[in-house]
Every structure is written in structure tokens, then in C-alpha cells.
Amino acid sequence: MRKVFLFMNVSLDGYVADSANDISGFHNDFEAFSSDESQKVDTLLFGRNTYEMMKFWSTPQGAEMQPEVAKFMNATPKVVVSHTAFDPGWDKVTVISEDVVGSITALKNQPGQNILIMGSSNLCLTLIQAGLIDEFQILVNPVAFGAGISLFAGLPTKTNLTLTDTHTFKSGVVMLTYAPN
Amino acid sequence: MRKVFLFMNVSLDGYVADSANDISGFHNDFEAFSSDESQKVDTLLFGRNTYEMMKFWSTPQGAEMQPEVAKFMNATPKVVVSHTAFDPGWDKVTVISEDVVGSITALKNQPGQNILIMGSSNLCLTLIQAGLIDEFQILVNPVAFGAGISLFAGLPTKTNLTLTDTHTFKSGVVMLTYAPN
Numbered sequence: 001m002r003k004v005f006l007f008m009n010v011s012l013d014g015y016v017a018d019s020a021n022d023i024s025g026f027h028n029d030f031e032a033f034s035s036d037e038s039q040k041v042d043t044l045l046f047g048r049n050t051y052e053m054m055k056f057w058s059t060p061q062g063a064e065m066q067p068e069v070a071k072f073m074n075a076t077p078k079v080v081v082s083h084t085a086f087d088p089g090w091d092k093v094t095v096i097s098e099d100v101v102g103s104i105t106a107l108k109n110q111p112g113q114n115i116l117i118m119g120s121s122n123l124c125l126t127l128i129q130a131g132l133i134d135e136f137q138i139l140v141n142p143v144a145f146g147a148g149i150s151l152f153a154g155l156p157t158k159t160n161l162t163l164t165d166t167h168t169f170k171s172g173v174v175m176l177t178y179a180p181n
Numbered sequence: 182m183r184k185v186f187l188f189m190n191v192s193l194d195g196y197v198a199d200s201a202n203d204i205s206g207f208h209n210d211f212e213a214f215s216s217d218e219s220q221k222v223d224t225l226l227f228g229r230n231t232y233e234m235m236k237f238w239s240t241p242q243g244a245e246m247q248p249e250v251a252k253f254m255n256a257t258p259k260v261v262v263s264h265t266a267f268d269p270g271w272d273k274v275t276v277i278s279e280d281v282v283g284s285i286t287a288l289k290n291q292p293g294q295n296i297l298i299m300g301s302s303n304l305c306l307t308l309i310q311a312g313l314i315d316e317f318q319i320l321v322n323p324v325a326f327g328a329g330i331s332l333f334a335g336l337p338t339k340t341n342l343t344l345t346d347t348h349t350f351k352s353g354v355v356m357l358t359y360a361p362n
Contacts, residue, residue, distance in 0.1 A: 012319060012342065012357070013332040014195015025339050138193060140321065142344045142359060146336030151194040155327030158206050161193065163323045163353035172344035174357055176193070178323060 002108050004045070004115045005135035006124060008151065009173075012140060015148030016121050023053075026141050027171040041076065042113040045104070047120035048082040051093075054118070058090050079107065079115075081123050101130040108132065125154055128180075135179060136161065142172035183289045185226070185296045186316035187305060189332065190354075193321060196329030197302050204234075204300075207322050208352040222257065223294040226285070228301035229263040232274075235299070239271050260288065260296075262304050282311045289313065306335055309361075316360060317342065323353035 009026040010016055017023050046054060056062045057073035077092045081104075085097050096103045104127060107115065117124065117133070127133050138151070152159075161178035168174050190207040191197055198204045227235060237243045238254035258273045262285075266278050277284045285308060288296065298305065298314070308314050319332070333340075342359035349355050 010195070012195070012359070013334075013336075014191070014193070015331075018339070140357060142342045144333045144336055144340045144342065146333055146338065146340070147331075150196075150328075150331065152325045152327055153194075155194075155325055157327065158199070159325045159327070161323045161325065161353075163349070163355065166347060166349055166355055168344070168347055172342075174344065174347055174355070176321060176355055178193070 002043075002110070002112050002115055003134045004104070004108060004117065004127070004132055005137060006117045006133055007137045007139070008119060008121070008124075009139045009141055010151050011143050011145040011148070013144045013146065014151050015145045016119065016151050018145045018148040021149065025143050025145060026139075027169075027173050040113040041116045043107070043115045044073070044076050044078045045107075045115050045117045045120070045123070046078065046080050047123035048080060048086075049122075050119040051078070051080045051082075051088070054078075055090055081120075100126055101132065104130075104132050121149065121151065121153070125152060128152070128155065128159065131180065133180065135164075135177060138176045138178070140174045140176060183224075183291070183293050183296055184315045185285070185289060185298060185308070185313055186318060187298045187314055188318045188320070189300060189302075189305075190320045190322055191332050192324050192326040192329070194325045194327065194329075195332050196326045197300065197332050199326045199329040202330065206324050206326060207320075208350075208354050221294040222297045224288070224296045225254070225257050225259045226288075226296050226298045226301070226304070227259065227261050228304035229261060229267075230303075231300040232259070232261045232263075232269070235259075236271055262301075281307055282313065285311075285313050302330065302332065302334065306333060309333070309336065309340065312361065314361065316345075316358060319357045319359070321355045321357060 057070045063070040079094045079096060081096045081100050083097060085095055088095060160181045162181055164179050165177035238251045244251040260275045260277060262277045262281050266276060269276060341362045343362055345360050346358035
């Protein structure tokens, strides 16, 4: 079965975005993004809001800012979970609007490499409760927001995890990697 | 000038306590507490709520559970910040109820070793804004709470910090150490 793993920036105080849904306080550490060659990814999984932000990489500005990231984002098949069907406006996109858990379970059972979720905190909540996330890569940024949208907000029960790895980047970002218990 | 440093447990999602103000989800990693011999402490600093919890160490149950911790807590002078004067009910306690910033500044200027704040998130907010905390030791526990009291809740501006150290404990707790920018 293919591994689903989460790659998520958080502030030191546990926010995935500030109160204005702004994520510019994060380092967006591209060193972290590309550091682990063993994480072979052939599918990206997004919630709708994160998808709309990720479309930046389809623009000329995205290609100019980080050519390697833009190339990867454009070339890799993307799955978007959205309550309503919509025109994705980008290549290689599949939209899932019904039976999210069943559809992601089926995706995991298909042959292929790893599936990477970036951001998409609402979607993560659904997948955590269904036991569909195999690894959590949480990038703790050296900044306190003071308020915002908390990681895993709405998780109904305390959930223990197992720390499997840590890695410190030059930016001061620390990647904490966990497996579900 | 004496160093003031914070020792604070948080969940992976940035909470210092759950919604019921319960901190039993933390590992309370005594290995972490006693790991750094260089942190010579001769004064403990608490907010009122944390102080009431810490009084546990003055009881026979505290001495039985962790004799070394109880001995340290009983023997070390304690400073408690409280809006109202109160009878501390424990030895070696000074209560500060007025001019918190001035009083803590004066305490830092006295001769002596380091001053350790444990928990006390409301007090921390005041001290961060006054620039009185010299080091943050944040213990990220391998648990997601889903809801609760966020670290530094109410901090009015984004605050960048500088990562100075990381340490992983057997419990899966990771201590992230920061200096103010």
C-alpha cells in the first residue's frame, strides 16, 4: 500500500496560518522540501484552499521564483478534495467531491509511489480520523504568531504519536517526523 | 544580569493545556528537566495558576513521586506573580502583585544565578513583551490535543526567534531552545 505523508509548516505556537489566513511568516524551507530523496512522490494531495494557493506554481512568477519546485508541481499528478466539483484550471488534476475516505483508500491501494499532502488542514483532520496518514512531517518555524488557525483544529480526541526523526535546517526550521500510534 | 529562561511543555499543535486546563497529556519529562547541568537556577518564577499546581511538590505525595524534584522545589526560592496578594502556604515564597515588569527587572539585576519560569503562560506574555525572557526551552510532546490553551495566546504581534539548540529525549519529547531576536 502506498504511503500517505503530510508536510506541514507550523509556527512554534502551533498555527498553520495566522488569523488572516496568511502564511508569509513561514520560511517555506525549500531545503526541507527537497531534503529527503527517499520520499519518492508521484501524487500530490490537497484540500481546496491549499490547491488554490498551489496554483501559483503554474504561473510564470512561480517558475521564475523556484524553477525546480514549479517543474515538480506542474509535472506531478494532483488530487484535490473539494465539497463541490469545480474547474481545476491546471493540468493533471483529479477532483474528489464524494466519499473522501473511500476514494483516498482506493488511491492508496493503487500501485505507485508515495502520496504527499501539503498543508490542507481540514482534509488532514478527516484523514487522521480515518487512519489514512502514515507519516507526519511537521516543520516547526522559529516564529510565534500569537493567534491563528491551529494545526489539527477540531480533532475530537487527544492523539498520541511516535517521534521517528528530527532534522534541523539552516533557516532554524526543525522538521519533526511522527508515525501514528 | 541574571538570565530568565522558560521551560514549557506544549503539544505538537501548540497547546500548553487542553480545553479543560488539563496537562496530564504531557510526558513531564524529568530527564529533560534535569538534563542541562549548566543551567544553574537559584530562583523559580511562576504565575498564580502554575504556582498552585506546583504546590503539589510540598505534599507527601510529591515527595514520594519524585523525591529529587520535590527536594529542589522545596529548597529553591520561589517568586509568584499574582494580581492580588495571597497567603502562599509554602516556604521561601515572595509574592509580586504590583509593577511586574519593574519587579522582575530588579530581580534580574540582583546578583545570583539563573531564574527559571515553568509554565505560567499569562506571565510569559507580559515578560516577552517587556523583553525580559532570555531563553525559551519549548518541550514539544508527541501528542495532538485538537483544542486547548495555545502557547503565547494573545501575543499581539508575530515574534521571530532564533533557534539555538535541539534535544530529543527517549520519551519522544523534543526540546527546542530559542533566543529572542
